[in-house]
Amino acid sequence: MKGKATSFDIAHYAGVSQSTVSRALRNSPLVNEETRKRVFEVAKQLNYKVDKNASNLRTQQSSTLALLLFEDPTADESQINPFFLAMLGSITRACAAQGYDLLVSFQSTSADWQADYEDSHRADGIILLGYGDYVDYQAKFSSLIEQNTKFVCWGASVDNRPDLTVSCDNYGGGKLAAAHLLRANRKDCAFIGDASEHSPEFFARYQGFKDEFNQHGITLNERKMANAISTEESGYHATRSLIANNIHFNSLFAASDLIAIGAIRALKEAGIKVPDDVHVVGFDNIAVASFTNPPLTTVQQDTTLAGQMLVDNLLKLIRGEVVENTLLPPSLIIRGSSV
Amino acid sequence: MKGKATSFDIAHYAGVSQSTVSRALRNSPLVNEETRKRVFEVAKQLNYKVDKNASNLRTQQSSTLALLLFEDPTADESQINPFFLAMLGSITRACAAQGYDLLVSFQSTSADWQADYEDSHRADGIILLGYGDYVDYQAKFSSLIEQNTKFVCWGASVDNRPDLTVSCDNYGGGKLAAAHLLRANRKDCAFIGDASEHSPEFFARYQGFKDEFNQHGITLNERKMANAISTEESGYHATRSLIANNIHFNSLFAASDLIAIGAIRALKEAGIKVPDDVHVVGFDNIAVASFTNPPLTTVQQDTTLAGQMLVDNLLKLIRGEVVENTLLPPSLIIRGSSV
DNA sequence: CGACATTATGACACCGGTGTCAGGGTTGGA
DNA sequence: TCCAACCCTGACACCGGTGTCATAATGTCG
Numbered sequence: 001m002k003g004k005a006t007s008f009d010i011a012h013y014a015g016v017s018q019s020t021v022s023r024a025l026r027n028s029p030l031v032n033e034e035t036r037k038r039v040f041e042v043a044k045q046l047n048y049k050v051d052k053n054a055s056n057l058r059t060q061q062s063s064t065l066a067l068l069l070f071e072d073p074t075a076d077e078s079q080i081n082p083f084f085l086a087m088l089g090s091i092t093r094a095c096a097a098q099g100y101d102l103l104v105s106f107q108s109t110s111a112d113w114q115a116d117y118e119d120s121h122r123a124d125g126i127i128l129l130g131y132g133d134y135v136d137y138q139a140k141f142s143s144l145i146e147q148n149t150k151f152v153c154w155g156a157s158v159d160n161r162p163d164l165t166v167s168c169d170n171y172g173g174g175k176l177a178a179a180h181l182l183r184a185n186r187k188d189c190a191f192i193g194d195a196s197e198h199s200p201e202f203f204a205r206y207q208g209f210k211d212e213f214n215q216h217g218i219t220l221n222e223r224k225m226a227n228a229i230s231t232e233e234s235g236y237h238a239t240r241s242l243i244a245n246n247i248h249f250n251s252l253f254a255a256s257d258l259i260a261i262g263a264i265r266a267l268k269e270a271g272i273k274v275p276d277d278v279h280v281v282g283f284d285n286i287a288v289a290s291f292t293n294p295p296l297t298t299v300q301q302d303t304t305l306a307g308q309m310l311v312d313n314l315l316k317l318i319r320g321e322v323v324e325n326t327l328l329p330p331s332l333i334i335r336g337s338s339v
Numbered sequence: 340m341k342g343k344a345t346s347f348d349i350a351h352y353a354g355v356s357q358s359t360v361s362r363a364l365r366n367s368p369l370v371n372e373e374t375r376k377r378v379f380e381v382a383k384q385l386n387y388k389v390d391k392n393a394s395n396l397r398t399q400q401s402s403t404l405a406l407l408l409f410e411d412p413t414a415d416e417s418q419i420n421p422f423f424l425a426m427l428g429s430i431t432r433a434c435a436a437q438g439y440d441l442l443v444s445f446q447s448t449s450a451d452w453q454a455d456y457e458d459s460h461r462a463d464g465i466i467l468l469g470y471g472d473y474v475d476y477q478a479k480f481s482s483l484i485e486q487n488t489k490f491v492c493w494g495a496s497v498d499n500r501p502d503l504t505v506s507c508d509n510y511g512g513g514k515l516a517a518a519h520l521l522r523a524n525r526k527d528c529a530f531i532g533d534a535s536e537h538s539p540e541f542f543a544r545y546q547g548f549k550d551e552f553n554q555h556g557i558t559l560n561e562r563k564m565a566n567a568i569s570t571e572e573s574g575y576h577a578t579r580s581l582i583a584n585n586i587h588f589n590s591l592f593a594a595s596d597l598i599a600i601g602a603i604r605a606l607k608e609a610g611i612k613v614p615d616d617v618h619v620v621g622f623d624n625i626a627v628a629s630f631t632n633p634p635l636t637t638v639q640q641d642t643t644l645a646g647q648m649l650v651d652n653l654l655k656l657i658r659g660e661v662v663e664n665t666l667l668p669p670s671l672i673i674r675g676s677s678v
Numbered sequence: 679c680g681a682c683a684t685t686a687t688g689a690c691a692c693c694g695g696t697g698t699c700a701g702g703g704t705t706g707g708a
Numbered sequence: 709t710c711c712a713a714c715c716c717t718g719a720c721a722c723c724g725g726t727g728t729c730a731t732a733a734t735g736t737c738g
Binding site: 347365395 | 693694695696
């Protein structure tokens with residue numbers, strides 16, 4: 001037998017029509033049990049597999065989801081944010097559990113990214129994942145909605161469509177971190193991250209953090225903030241610049257673990273002890289966090305649940321079901337960097 | 340316009356036949372330049388995208404590769420080996436660079452994994468990635484070859500088909516590690532990992548390591564070996580058991596970084612100082628390695644190059660070109676755990 | 679025994695492109 | 709003027725399935 005077997009080949013050998021083969025293989029109740037058995041046997045013998053292209057073409061759906069992973073173009077190319085890798089893992093698993101395949105694609109945040117996986121019928125829906133400047137995205141989101149493209153995104157909120165977003169309760173997470181530092185009476189706190197509308201997730205973390213301090217009658221000093229994107233390098237440099245400017249603090253909240261790790265490096269280098277001189281709290285609970293020196297206290301995001309919710313919500317959207325906004329509860333992981 | 344536009348819609352609005360639309364969009368030289376321009380305009384207006392299912396069905400190829408990631412079933416489910424995640428990243432990028440999409444799928448090593456992505460025409464070829472018990476795989480490999488399925492795999496060697504494998508020079512890497520420890524005169528060395536034919540990569544690392552010692556007239560003590568799979572937990576327990584058995588050593592070579600990190604934890608717990616009492620060397624250079632305490636000396640595998648070679652070689656196989664066996668050179672990264 | 683429901687199957691159009699072939703129109707050389 | 713060459717286009721079969729419709733065979737009941 002040259003080439004791959006088709007349903008016609010099976011039909012020939014099983015002595016039935018091709019239609020019957022198709023029905024038999026999909027367990028249609030219309031087919032006689034004996035016939036079905038015969039068809040299955042022949043199919044197995046010929047190592048037959050349904051041609052997904054033909055099947056998808058006819059049914060107009062692909063049983064495939066696409067994952068677009070946005071990378072901060074300013075970040076080091078070779079390293080991918082471990083938090084998103086963890087998400088990728090859980091999304092992959094969630095897809096498999098639902099019988100869907102997953103197409104993975106990396107996108108640069110700057111370039112005008114293409115979301116044509118759905119237009120071209122390669123995927124039934126799209127998952128958008130990544131930090132990045134979501135201000136620019138709203139226009140893109142609108143056009144996706146207009147074209148009736150099914151998608152969900154992590155973190156970034158889509159104007160007027162809370163149902164398209166799954167995210168961690170970043171605000172609540174920020175409060176958790178603040179409450180923890182306040183319990184240890186570390187009131188003189190620095191913040192490293194981007195607390196602007198360009199990074200809605202970081203912004204929410206900062207807001208929660210600030211509000212918790214405010215509720216304790218403490219106003220954060222704006223001079224003790226430094227901008228950073230979510231890389232170790234960036235966190236390192238931001239913290240260095242604070243130190244270089246003689247800014248003092250006895251605790252530090254980083255908008256992400258990578259930033260926190262870079263901050264710890266800068267602190268150590270300057271002879272500042274963690275946690276004795278400065279308590280450090282990060283966000284994400286990436287795998288590395290427990291191996292740093294000292295181990296990093298951090299606000300955990302449940303990536304397993306997050307992946308599941310993204311996939312579940314997307315499938316609901318595809319099926320036309322109603323979806324609620326999904327906010328996942330964060331939890332505080334206390335380690336050596338703050339005790 | 341309800342539903343998505345097809346080439347017939349474009350043909351209608353552009354006043355040409357559907358055949359011409361198809362040709363025009365694929366930049367066939369047969370089409371008049373003016374006609375082409377008109378077609379492109381209409382296509383853009385209708386936000387037309389070629390239906391991949393139809394296209395793939397007709398051309399019998401998918402411009403898609405599938406990545407099967409094997410996980411050690413005994414490992415913690417929620418954590419994925421960071422080394423493979425790094426590989427996943429570089430493979431994704433390499434695919435994109437070649438204009439291919441990537442389907443990602445996790446497989447359990449134990450279950451009889453399905454490689455039907457190619458049979459079902461969802462992918463043109465398959466990349467196999469993962470540690471694991473490759474002895475069981477040889478039969479599967481044979482059947483893949485027999486069915487003329489295009490695939491390459493990382494690490495594991497396929498009987499008589501070196502061209503289907505891309506791997507790091509694990510043997511050479513082991514020698515690098517050994518030479519490094521010998522330079523510091525740390526001759527009393529323990530090995531943590533699985534040095535059996537079940538883990539060909541670990542086995543090769545151990546062989547190179549042992550041979551280098553032998554060439555210096557030193558025979559490794561088999562009692563100072565402990566089995567471990569590539570997880571932190573496993574490395575921790577293996578090392579603990581060595582310590583519990585009162586086995587002494589002044590250096591330790593771990594078959595992977597995760598094992599090394601677990602080993603360091605066990606050593607610290609037992610009051611053994613790294614690197615003063617024991618020099619530790621790992622393998623992989625995962626991202627975590629530079630953040631451990633002390634930072635981990637390790638043998639680096641070039642994941643970027645590895646991903647590229649896997650994709651390049653697979654595409655060559657698909658195109659029917661000849662492929663050479665690909666061995667990537669490792670390099671030693673010296674950090675605090677061994678100086 | 680005839681009317682009718684039930685079961686199992688085959689024939690066929692269809693999904694949306696791609697590739698082949700035939701043919702119309704124009705140009706150029708003899 | 710006629711034929712060949714060239715350029716461009718349309719008609720149509722085809723990829724390998726799925727879904728609908730028609731129909732043959734069998735069973736059921738009055």
